[in-house]
Amino acid sequence: MQRISTTDLELNFQEVEQALTNQEALEESNRCLYCYDAPCIKACPTGIDIPTFIKKISSGNLLGSAKTIMSSNPVGASCARVCPTEELCEGACVLNHSTKPIMIGNLQRYATDWAIKNEQTLFEPGTPNGKSVAVVGGGPAGLSAARELARFGYEVTIFEAGEKAGGLNTYGIVSFRLPQSISYWEVEQVEKLNVTIKTKTKVGKDVSVKDLVKDFDCIVLAIGMAHVPDLGIEGEDLEGxxxxxxxxxxxxxxxxxxxxxxxxxxxxxxxxxxxxxxxxxxxxxxxxxxxxxxxxxxxxxxxxxxxxxxxxxxxxxxxxxxxxxxxxxxxxxxxxxxxxxxxxxxxxxxxxxxxxxxxxxxxxxxxxxxxxAIGQTRHLELIKALELQHESGVVQVNKETYQTSNPKIYACGDVVFGKGNGDAMVVTAAQQGKLAAYNIHQHLTASGLAQ
CATH class of the missing domain: 3.50.50.60 (FAD/NAD(P)-binding domain)
Known part of the structure; x- marks a missing residue:
């Protein structure tokens, strides 16, 4: 029988991929061609200005680099570790045709790791506009929506059923790829914008749907997915x-x-x-x-x-x-x-x-x-309580605005993925959260509700 200690097991869950050293980051950043109309930007779902953040690394401006990344992607530190970069930004790098692509994900991690280590606060809340938005779910989509809304001056409250916010990044991606500390820092960046995060609070149980609709000017539904469904075979109740x-x-x-x-x-x-x-x-x-x-x-x-x-x-x-x-x-x-x-x-x-x-x-x-691990079920009970149009739990939204069948409610992230509606990536969820926030602001401003 194999012998293994608890300490050895804990070591097994430390990050697998090592961070770039200062010298490696400098050399890699200087390989970038800083392309005009860079294809890597177009390949990033959140549109990070990749040549700019890399240029700032090469010039020693790590704070500016981290701000460039995180301004476009509110969960950019997590995405530096979990994005399929070979299919996205690095896959689009022009250097693929002659040598090897720039290590964009590693450089993104280098800049955001610096911000984390140096306890940087990257953004400030906007001037209060007197309006409030509820965000249901504190995962990548919910955090992204909350952060952008807070920067517009909204009073934002996140309702998170889990013990901690961060959703998939906190609980669902293995720690040897994405340590919880990275997700916690991204949550803290949102909290520092005066966003209230109510954890261990389930909408429909701890907070009524009726009160939510009544008390807030808009709602962002970013509830993600639920548990793994049954296989439907004999023996599923066995120990193990x-x-x-x-x-x-x-x-x-x-x-x-x-x-x-x-x-x-x-x-x-x-x-x-x-x-x-x-x-x-x-x-x-x-x-x-x-x-x-x-x-x-x-x-x-x-x-x-x-x-x-x-x-x-x-x-x-x-x-x-x-x-x-x-x-x-x-x-x-x-x-x-x-x-x-x-x-x-x-x-x-x-x-x-x-x-x-x-x-x-x-x-x-x-x-x-x-x-x-055959997929996940959906939060049908809450979707039905909100009386939203859906297809087997996939909430139907306007693909431009992310507005649901209820004009007051917007949805983003896993709750709108599926049935041919795109790939459920962390980076895509973050972008949808941003777009939902922008469209809420446009909607409330156009209607005269936000000053």
């Missing part, structure tokens, strides 16, 4: 079956378990959360970790860099494999999972080929833990 979201949350909250040491784990699903569940299992000491996915590698939704990271961690991938039953022992503990092989048929509504089972192909994998 985990919700991937809660599983990652526990590791980020400092609850380091030794239960996985020397064990065998399988993860159901192939998105970024599934990768997180698998790589967390490895760091908890699991002897063997497999990801089971009912489609093929081509259809998986995880980012390429996440996939490569998991493979480097020794995670195995079983394609065209679906769970059929979770098997337990006489004590109610997981000991195996029955799987069935799949084939792909015609494309379904989202364009991916629909999987179907191969008759008689069942087989059993001996396992000690099963982690469910």
């Amino acid at each position: 079956v985990y919700d991937a979201i809660e599983f990652v949350k526990e590791t980020k909250s400092g609850i380091v378990s030794k239960d996985f040491v020397g064990k065998r784990a399988v993860v159901i699903g192939a998105g970024n959360t599934a990768i997180d569940g698998a790589t967390c299992s490895v760091r908890l000491g699991a002897e063997n970790v497999k990801i089971l996915y009912r489609r093929t590698e081509e259809e998986m939704t995880a980012y390429d860099f996440e996939y490569e990271f998991a493979k480097q961690d020794g995670v195995e991938f079983r394609w065209l494999t679906a769970p059929k039953k979770i098997i337990g022992d006489e004590h109610g503990k997981v000991i195996g999972i029955e799987c069935i092989k799949m084939n792909l048929g015609e494309p379904d509504k989202d364009g991916r080929r629909r999987p179907y089972p191969v008759e008689g192909s069942e087989y059993v994998i001996p396992v000690d833990a099963v982690i469910k």
Whole structure:
């Protein structure tokens, strides 16, 4: 049996990628061509002026660099670590054609890390305009909306159901990619603009929907997603079956378990959360970790860099494999999972080929833990209480303004993602929060409500 101490487990969850040294950052920033009409800016969903922030690094103006980043992206310190930069800014870098792209994400981290270490306050609240906005949800979209509204002078209150604000960045992305301290700093930057954050406060339970609509001039709905849905198979109630979201949350909250040491784990699903569940299992000491996915590698939704990271961690991938039953022992503990092989048929509504089972192909994998990571459910109860038009929990909005079917309510982030409405990235949620804030300000100013 593998021996591992609690201290070793904690070390396993420290950041994997090392920060640039001062010399490395200087040399890398001086590689930038500072392109006019830079394609990297266009590739960034929040439109960060990338050549400018890099130029400021090369000239030693790290405060100016951090301000340039964070003015466009209120969660820019987190995004420096979790954005799929190879698909966005770095993928668009003109140096791809001749050498290698500028390490934009690493330089963004360098500048924002400097601001964090030096306890910088980057922005000031606007002059109060006498109007108030409620933001439901304190994740990337909600924080972005709140910050921009506060800079316009609104009295902003964030209602956050969790113990801490930050949403996905605080609880949902593994700590060896994104430490909680980074998310906490971004939350503090918003709080310093006189934004009130009410944590452990669930709208519809601790605060009535009726009071929310009555007491605020506008509402931003940025509630994200809920828990992982059931697989719908026998054995889900056995000891050793985990919700991937809660599983990652526990590791980020400092609850380091030794239960996985020397064990065998399988993860159901192939998105970024599934990768997180698998790589967390490895760091908890699991002897063997497999990801089971009912489609093929081509259809998986995880980012390429996440996939490569998991493979480097020794995670195995079983394609065209679906769970059929979770098997337990006489004590109610997981000991195996029955799987069935799949084939792909015609494309379904989202364009991916629909999987179907191969008759008689069942087989059993001996396992000690099963982690469910097949997407997330939606907060239908609250959406219905607000009487908003939606499609299976995807709130319908004007794609230009993010205004819902209720003119007083705007929505952004995961609650509007899905059904062909774009990619659910942290950086995209941040941009939507900004745009919702701008359109609320325009709406209230045009109606004479904001002075």
